[in-house]
Amino acid sequence: xxxxxxxxxxxxxxxxxxxxxxxxxxxxxxxxxxxxxxxxxxxxxxxxxxxxxxxxxxxxxxxxxxxxxxxxxxxxxxxxxxxxxxxxxxxxxxxxxxxxxxxxxxxxxxxxxxxxxxxxxxxxxxxxxxxxxxxxxxxxxxxxxxxxxxxxxxxxxxxx
Amino acid sequence: xxxxxxxxxxxxxxxxxxxxxxxxxxxxxxxxxxxxxxxxxxxxxxxxxxxxxxxxxxxxxxxxxxxxxxxxxxxxxxxxxxxxxxxxxxxxxxxxxxxxxxxxxxxxxxxxxxxxxxxxxxxxxxxxxxxxxxxxxxxxxxxxxxxxxxxxxxxxxxxxxxxxxxxxxxxxxxxxxxxxxxxxxxxxxxxxxxxxxxxxxxxxxxxxxxxxxxxxxxxxxxxxxxxxxxxxxxxxxxxxxxxxxxxxxxxxxxxxxxxxxxxxxxxxxxxxxxxxxxxxxxxxxxxxxxxxxxxxxxxxxxxxxxxxxxxxxxxxxxxxxxxxxxxxxxxxxxxxxxxxxxxxxxxxxxxxxxxxxxxxxxxxxxxxxxxxxxxxxxxxxxxxxxxxxxxxxxxxxxxxxxxxxxxxxxxxxxxxxxxxxxxxxxxxxxxxxxxxxxxxxx
Numbered sequence: 001x002x003x004x005x006x007x008x009x010x011x012x013x014x015x016x017x018x019x020x021x022x023x024x025x026x027x028x029x030x031x032x033x034x035x036x037x038x039x040x041x042x043x044x045x046x047x048x049x050x051x052x053x054x055x056x057x058x059x060x061x062x063x064x065x066x067x068x069x070x071x072x073x074x075x076x077x078x079x080x081x082x083x084x085x086x087x088x089x090x091x092x093x094x095x096x097x098x099x100x101x102x103x104x105x106x107x108x109x110x111x112x113x114x115x116x117x118x119x120x121x122x123x124x125x126x127x128x129x130x131x132x133x134x135x136x137x138x139x140x141x142x143x144x145x146x147x148x149x150x151x152x153x154x155x156x157x158x159x160x
Numbered sequence: 161x162x163x164x165x166x167x168x169x170x171x172x173x174x175x176x177x178x179x180x181x182x183x184x185x186x187x188x189x190x191x192x193x194x195x196x197x198x199x200x201x202x203x204x205x206x207x208x209x210x211x212x213x214x215x216x217x218x219x220x221x222x223x224x225x226x227x228x229x230x231x232x233x234x235x236x237x238x239x240x241x242x243x244x245x246x247x248x249x250x251x252x253x254x255x256x257x258x259x260x261x262x263x264x265x266x267x268x269x270x271x272x273x274x275x276x277x278x279x280x281x282x283x284x285x286x287x288x289x290x291x292x293x294x295x296x297x298x299x300x301x302x303x304x305x306x307x308x309x310x311x312x313x314x315x316x317x318x319x320x321x322x323x324x325x326x327x328x329x330x331x332x333x334x335x336x337x338x339x340x341x342x343x344x345x346x347x348x349x350x351x352x353x354x355x356x357x358x359x360x361x362x363x364x365x366x367x368x369x370x371x372x373x374x375x376x377x378x379x380x381x382x383x384x385x386x387x388x389x390x391x392x393x394x395x396x397x398x399x400x401x402x403x404x405x406x407x408x409x410x411x412x413x414x415x416x417x418x419x420x421x422x423x424x425x426x427x428x429x430x431x432x433x434x435x436x437x438x439x440x441x442x443x444x445x446x447x448x449x450x451x452x453x454x455x456x457x458x459x460x461x462x463x464x465x466x467x468x469x470x471x472x473x474x475x476x477x478x479x480x481x482x483x484x485x486x487x488x489x490x491x492x493x494x495x496x497x498x499x500x501x502x503x504x505x506x507x508x509x510x511x512x513x514x515x516x517x518x519x520x521x522x523x524x525x526x527x528x529x530x531x532x533x534x535x536x537x538x539x540x541x542x543x544x545x546x547x548x549x550x551x552x553x554x555x556x557x558x559x560x561x562x563x564x565x566x567x568x569x570x571x572x573x574x575x576x577x578x579x580x581x582x583x584x585x586x587x588x589x590x591x592x593x594x595x596x597x598x599x600x601x602x
Binding site (some may be wrong): 040041042044045046047048050051053057084085086090095099103106107108109139140142 | 184195203332409410411441
């Protein structure tokens with residue numbers, strides 16, 4: 001099937017910035033972010049909602065951008081890893097992931113941080129079980145998760 | 161270590177106030193990774209870039225009678241459609257033995273084997289063009305089990321026969337060892353295949369620089385070997401190929417051999433445009449290497465005092481239709497089937513067999529996992545039969561300095577198994593843990 005969907009007006013807020021552009025519709029939010037906006041921090045690991053690498057926040061809620069039609073983001077607010085914190089102004093979870101060794105190959109890291117940020121936004125002091133539950137949709141093949149969980153704990157301490 | 165040898169204390173320079181060993185150091189690339197700025201293979205683009213897509217075989221074993229690419233070639237937005245006949249150099253690669261075709265020529269040997277390549281202006285057009293290629297196949301009987309593959313009348317996966325390598329390791333007199341044994345444990349073990357699933361599927365981008373140098377950025381574990389293999393297929397001198405490693409989103413052995421490097425190079429060279437090709441998860445699982453499934457028949461003997469006397473085993477490794485690093489992985493199993501234990505007598509064979517299953521190659525552990533499943537269960541069963549604590553049984557038999565490995569190599573350093581077991585013993589005592597009858601820690 002050739003993508004012959006009509007253009008749509010993508011009017012939304014991305015990383016606290018209002019944008020309004022015409023773009024070829026009928027694609028997933030992940031492709032729109034990467035191909036049209038060059039926000040390459042959001043990753044595709046499976047393209048079918050299994051791995052969590054493509055996690056972004058939609059109106060503050062963690063969603064799988066590979067499973068979300070781009071049109072669903074119209075009029076709403078999207079946050080990607082690029083909007084979480086930049087060098088020199090890191091989110092406490094980004095800092096903790098670095099210090100605790102929660103980052104190895106790094107491919108799951110943006111999605112993992114998005115799930116962690118959402119958890120920390122809705123719960124200021126999550127226990128270990130709640131953290132495990134919070135990142136249960138994100139696969140990591142390198143770390144064995146323990147250091148990521150510790151990093152989220154550390155970030156929660158810093159933020160409280 | 162001899163008594164006269166001095167132990168030299170190594171002092172590291174105190175650099176910026178820390179000594180690296182024993183201190184926690186933040187990875188160099190951690191900042192780029194936590195901010196989403198690290199560039200993986202699929203994140204790199206170039207002006208005018210095309211998208212590559214691979215047509216893969218739906219059959220595990222079939223003759224390729226005819227390929228019709230005419231419809232794909234006529235599609236708007238398609239810049240190249242390539243098959244085996246378009247390869248400028250040799251249609252062959254392989255990190256250990258060059259036995260794998262880049263694009264299927266006369267026959268396909270596994271589901272997922274690349275048959276044709278397309279470069280197009282967008283991924284949708286590339287996918288549509290791949291679907292429009294018509295291939296006429298004549299399915300053949302296949303080999304799906306290494307034990308079936310070694311039979312005289314088995315279908316030939318490779319023309320020279322289905323046995324890739326037969327490794328024999330001999331030490332002492334294994335029959336005498338069994339004659340000396342009071343108990344013998346004999347078993348057959350099967351281990352399954354496994355996908356590495358690096359979270360970043362294989363990908364890369366290639367283009368021709370102004371000076372004519374073919375440049376490849378890819379997610380690779382071994383750029384120097386990639387470069388040599390690309391040069392051979394493209395019929396280029398090695399110094400006209402530049403291989404650059406992007407950030408790698410997990411490899412675990414999967415990206416040791418060439419993945420997409422040759423494919424993007426062929427497309428870039430045919431179109432004179434940058435071409436990027438990133439496998440989706442499904443394509444990655446079909447076409448890339450996996451862990452070897454194995455079948456091991458083994459028997460192990462020990463005296464009633466708990467001393468190992470002999471080990472005999474045969475390993476059949478399912479390496480798929482091409483060697484990749486399979487030749488070394490299964491070779492190692494014959495060496496390591498006895499594990500870190502001392503056997504005065506040892507006779508183990510490993511046979512790497514070509515099949516029409518997915519290709520097996522390097523995967524961390526490199527044959528040692530499959531061996532460990534065998535020797536540790538043999539040790540547990542022997543200990544149980546002899547009524548000896550499994551930890552004590554291992555301590556009685558583990559390799560120590562002065563004892564020899566299966567190959568006859570005498571251990572003279574870095575033989576830490578005894579110290580590891582002693583520490584485990586202390587730990588279990590401290591925490592009042594012991595092994596139950598079925599070898600669970602209670």
